[in-house]
Amino acid sequence: MQPTGSPSAQPTGPSPEAAGAAMLRQLRGTLGRLEIALGSISDAIAWTSADEMIEWSNDVFDRLVGKPRIQTLGHRISAVLVLEANGGPVPAQSHPVRLALLDGKETSGIYGLAGTARQLEILARPVDFGSGEAHAIVTIRDCTARQELAHSRLLSIALQATIDAVVITDPQGLVWWVNDAFVTLAGYAREEIYGQGLSILRSGQTPPETYQGLWETILAARPWVGRLVNRRKDGTCYVEKQSITPVLGADGQITHFVAIKQDITQQERIAQDLRVKEQAIASTQEGIVIASATEPDQPIVYVNPAFERITGYSADEVLGTNCRLLQGPETDPEASRKLREALAQGLPCTVEFANHRKDGSPFWNHLSVAAVRDGKGSPSHFIGIQSDFTERRRAEQEIAAARDREVQIASRIQQDLLIGPRLRSWPGLSLGTLTIPSQEVAGDFYDLIEQEDGVLDVVVGDVMGKGVPASLLGATAKTKILRALLGLQRGPQAEAPPEPSAIVAAVHRAMVPELIALECAITLCYARIDIRQGRLRCVDCGHTSVIHYRRIEDRCVQLKGENLPLGFVEHADYGEVEAALGIGDILLFYSDGLTEARRGDWDFFGEDRLETAVRTYADLPPDALIASIRQDIVQFSGTDRFTDDFTCVAVRIGEHASASGLAHEVFETVSDLDALAAVRTAVRTFCSEIPGQPVPAGRLDHVEIGVNEAVTNIIRHAYQGRPGQPITLDFHATAEEVRIVLLDFGQPFSPESVAQPVFDGTRDGGFGVYIIRQCFDEVEYQRDGQGRNRLVLKLSLPPPVETPQPPGTAAS
Amino acid sequence: MPLTITVENGIAFVEANLDALDASNVQAFKSGMSPVIAEHAKVVLDFTHVRFVDSSGLGAILSSMRQLNGKGGDLKICSVSKSVRALFELVRFHRILDLLNTREEAVLAFGQ
Numbered sequence: 001m002q003p004t005g006s007p008s009a010q011p012t013g014p015s016p017e018a019a020g021a022a023m024l025r026q027l028r029g030t031l032g033r034l035e036i037a038l039g040s041i042s043d044a045i046a047w048t049s050a051d052e053m054i055e056w057s058n059d060v061f062d063r064l065v066g067k068p069r070i071q072t073l074g075h076r077i078s079a080v081l082v083l084e085a086n087g088g089p090v091p092a093q094s095h096p097v098r099l100a101l102l103d104g105k106e107t108s109g110i111y112g113l114a115g116t117a118r119q120l121e122i123l124a125r126p127v128d129f130g131s132g133e134a135h136a137i138v139t140i141r142d143c144t145a146r147q148e149l150a151h152s153r154l155l156s157i158a159l160q161a162t163i164d165a166v167v168i169t170d171p172q173g174l175v176w177w178v179n180d181a182f183v184t185l186a187g188y189a190r191e192e193i194y195g196q197g198l199s200i201l202r203s204g205q206t207p208p209e210t211y212q213g214l215w216e217t218i219l220a221a222r223p224w225v226g227r228l229v230n231r232r233k234d235g236t237c238y239v240e241k242q243s244i245t246p247v248l249g250a251d252g253q254i255t256h257f258v259a260i261k262q263d264i265t266q267q268e269r270i271a272q273d274l275r276v277k278e279q280a281i282a283s284t285q286e287g288i289v290i291a292s293a294t295e296p297d298q299p300i301v302y303v304n305p306a307f308e309r310i311t312g313y314s315a316d317e318v319l320g321t322n323c324r325l326l327q328g329p330e331t332d333p334e335a336s337r338k339l340r341e342a343l344a345q346g347l348p349c350t351v352e353f354a355n356h357r358k359d360g361s362p363f364w365n366h367l368s369v370a371a372v373r374d375g376k377g378s379p380s381h382f383i384g385i386q387s388d389f390t391e392r393r394r395a396e397q398e399i400a401a402a403r404d405r406e407v408q409i410a411s412r413i414q415q416d417l418l419i420g421p422r423l424r425s426w427p428g429l430s431l432g433t434l435t436i437p438s439q440e441v442a443g444d445f446y447d448l449i450e451q452e453d454g455v456l457d458v459v460v461g462d463v464m465g466k467g468v469p470a471s472l473l474g475a476t477a478k479t480k481i482l483r484a485l486l487g488l489q490r491g492p493q494a495e496a497p498p499e500p501s502a503i504v505a506a507v508h509r510a511m512v513p514e515l516i517a518l519e520c521a522i523t524l525c526y527a528r529i530d531i532r533q534g535r536l537r538c539v540d541c542g543h544t545s546v547i548h549y550r551r552i553e554d555r556c557v558q559l560k561g562e563n564l565p566l567g568f569v570e571h572a573d574y575g576e577v578e579a580a581l582g583i584g585d586i587l588l589f590y591s592d593g594l595t596e597a598r599r600g601d602w603d604f605f606g607e608d609r610l611e612t613a614v615r616t617y618a619d620l621p622p623d624a625l626i627a628s629i630r631q632d633i634v635q636f637s638g639t640d641r642f643t644d645d646f647t648c649v650a651v652r653i654g655e656h657a658s659a660s661g662l663a664h665e666v667f668e669t670v671s672d673l674d675a676l677a678a679v680r681t682a683v684r685t686f687c688s689e690i691p692g693q694p695v696p697a698g699r700l701d702h703v704e705i706g707v708n709e710a711v712t713n714i715i716r717h718a719y720q721g722r723p724g725q726p727i728t729l730d731f732h733a734t735a736e737e738v739r740i741v742l743l744d745f746g747q748p749f750s751p752e753s754v755a756q757p758v759f760d761g762t763r764d765g766g767f768g769v770y771i772i773r774q775c776f777d778e779v780e781y782q783r784d785g786q787g788r789n790r791l792v793l794k795l796s797l798p799p800p801v802e803t804p805q806p807p808g809t810a811a812s
Numbered sequence: 813m814p815l816t817i818t819v820e821n822g823i824a825f826v827e828a829n830l831d832a833l834d835a836s837n838v839q840a841f842k843s844g845m846s847p848v849i850a851e852h853a854k855v856v857l858d859f860t861h862v863r864f865v866d867s868s869g870l871g872a873i874l875s876s877m878r879q880l881n882g883k884g885g886d887l888k889i890c891s892v893s894k895s896v897r898a899l900f901e902l903v904r905f906h907r908i909l910d911l912l913n914t915r916e917e918a919v920l921a922f923g924q
Binding site for chain 2: 673674676677680698701702704705708709712715716757767768770771774775
């Protein structure tokens with residue numbers, strides 16, 4: 001501006017044309033500058049008419065859409081600025097310019113530019129240039145870079161957040177970036193690892209060829225996946241599964257490697273554990289079977305090879321079936337029931353029972369079953385562990401059999417060495433004996449020593465202790481008694497038998513050193529029955545009392561001495577106790593096996609009960625008396641298996657020089673068909689040797705066959721073929737008759753069951769009973785009160801005046 | 813089983829070398845007899861040595877006899893001791909079975 005005081009500065013007053021032209025010039029200049037300004041800003045700008053036709057755009061817009069202005073001005077903007085959103089084209093009606101015009105307000109959004117990867121931030125705003133007509137101004141900013149940045153931030157967050165360790169290296173393998181998981185995994189801080197090669201992680205446990213393959217692969221721009229054992233900073237090793245992906249630049253050169261590492265140490269350990277367990281299960285000798293507890297009928301879901309070997313079934317054959325397919329005819333139903341019940345309650349259970357292999361053969365199965373429980377504690381599976389103990393069982397049975405044989409041998413020893421002679425009668429006496437060896441070998445012994453007419457010594461003893469040593473000591477004692485007797489008889493008093501007290505003292509002297517050495521003792525009762533004098537003398541050395549039933553008073557007295565058992569002290573004198581004997585009196589010698597038979601823990605049969613029993617059965621013959629006592633004891637204790645030896649000798653006092661008969665003989669045998677010959681011999685011997693009155697030969701044949709048939713019937717029917725059962729034959733001859741009594745403990749005989757014999761040869765059997773009846777004059781059968789069959793066969797003899805025919809001559 | 817078997821003129825002679833025929837050996841006797849019965853129709857039991865027979869022995873003899881009768885043959889017993897005869901008579905055995913004194917008599921009996 002010119003200063004106002006200077007005339008030259010005075011406006012000369014331009015012409016209006018000139019002024020208008022100057023204004024226009026000025027205006028154009030402004031417009032031009034505006035255009036340049038609009039063109040120079042980085043945003044693309046355009047405006048459109050109300051019908052979306054482009055009326056103006058700046059250079060940036062033209063470059064953006066890639067078209068000269070000539071092709072854009074006057075064209076619909078949606079056709080020029082073609083947009084994409086959400087992966088698809090934006091239709092014309094949703095174009096932001098349309099939306100701005102329609103709504104009359106600003107619309108903005110980020111769109112993709114069709115055909116490019118560029119992201120555009122578009123702002124469309126309706127404007128009124130004053131013409132009253134709506135226009136839209138659209139400004140477009142290329143935000144591709146910013147979007148990408150956001151994207152990569154997101155990815156980097158994701159990489160950071162992933163559990164897997166991520167490492168990005170340069171093409172040389174030097175670390176460029178790692179995520180937190182890597183830091184955690186490898187234990188190196190970022191500043192320690194950045195710029196380093198990953199070889200610092202090497203543990204030396206990965207084979208070199210793995211690394212070689214790795215590098216060959218990734219340098220060929222191919223991804224590599226593999227397993228490495230690496231070492232942490234702290235020296236511990238871990239197993240990782242690693243994938244390495246080469247990243248290629250625009251020129252196809254490798255720019256980076258991205259490695260993703262997964263720590264699979266734990267996983268491998270679990271897998272290894274599982275493998276070990278599987279191998280263990282597969283290689284064990286025990287059969288293992290797993291069944292589902294939740295499916296119907298509890299099907300087998302697994303069996304190991306040992307199961308297949310033991311049972312003979314392959315896994316394929318048993319999977320899906322129930323374990324009971326192993327059970328069969330030999331299986332104890334009680335054991336299967338126990339197993340079933342335990343399983344139903346989910347309780348563990350062990351049973352030993354016979355199972356069957358596929359081929360049907362039985363085997364002994366020791367089976368333990370337990371429930372496998374799920375997280376809630378209810379059974380999901382059952383696991384059964386079984387072992388075949390057939391061999392062990394066989395061995396056990398063999399051992400048991402060997403033991404039984406040993407016991408049998410021992411009891412044979414006992415029977416043969418310790419038990420006295422089977423003397424049944426002695427002039428003026430009748431005797432009964434019973435010995436039942438206990439399961440173990442023990443040392444009870446007895447002996448009957450026939451001194452002279454009318455004098456019988458009865459010795460009963462018990463070695464304290466059990467087993468073979470006790471029984472051998474018992475046998476020794478018996479020998480020593482006999483030896484003592486012999487030694488004393490050679491002495492000055494040779495005429496009369498030695499005194500009982502002298503005998504016992506001699507036995508004691510002979511045995512005391514070994515008894516003391518063995519810390520053992522023997523209880524003994526040495527009794528002498530003298531019926532000529534009607535006197536009993538008894539040396540009792542700590543043995544059970546002698547029960548003496550006195551007929552005349554009908555009561556029992558216990559005879560007991562005061563001597564110590566043999567072997568207690570080195571020097572001892574032995575005193576005797578005495579009792580008077582009367583006809584019909586009974587003496588019972590017994591071992592403590594009788595009185596100590598127990599009911600429960602503390603209730604013993606005892607001497608009082610034994611006394612009562614003797615008195616009750618006093619009228620029975622001694623054999624029957626003992627059998628009845630035994631019956632009482634069995635009933636009392638509830639068992640016929642005695643824990644101690646059961647030894648019993650009963651003596652009934654008769655008249656001396658007995659008038660009771662011409663002959664009496666007791667023959668004992670067992671239920672064995674091979675014993676029949678001996679029975680027949682006994683019959684013939686007894687019958688032909690009756691003093692002064694032998695049975696005539698013709699009748700003897702009948703007696704022989706009749707007794708033979710009776711014994712055969714006892715063996716076959718009463719004992720039903722069981723061998724070794726006792727049969728007693730009691731022969732008794734008087735001037736009038738021969739009476740044979742057969743006693744057995746078998747099944748009762750029912751005469752009605754015997755069929756009548758048929759004589760036409762059509763039947764083989766049925767003659768036995770007929771023959772017996774034909775052979776004897778009288779046949780009586782009864783079941784006696786002691787559970788015995790008692791068959792009495794009587795043969796009437798011809799009057800003694802008749803001269804008997806000598807044996808062997810024929811009777812017609 | 814001590815049974816001595818000889819065959820003469822189509823007749824089998826079975827000599828029982830037993831002291832007794834009873835329940836203890838009757839099974840053995842039966843098994844000894846069965847091949848003889850299978851092969852021959854005419855059989856003579858020679859009981860020279862047998863001193864005793866019981867009812868089961870009797871049954872075995874009866875059974876042999878029935879089998880032979882069944883195939884048209886017959887059984888005869890010779891040389892029966894007195895005591896055995898006593899039993900046979902007791903069960904009327906002599907009525908259904910020929911008891912002969914000697915082998916020769918038995919052969920003759922077959923000839924009839």
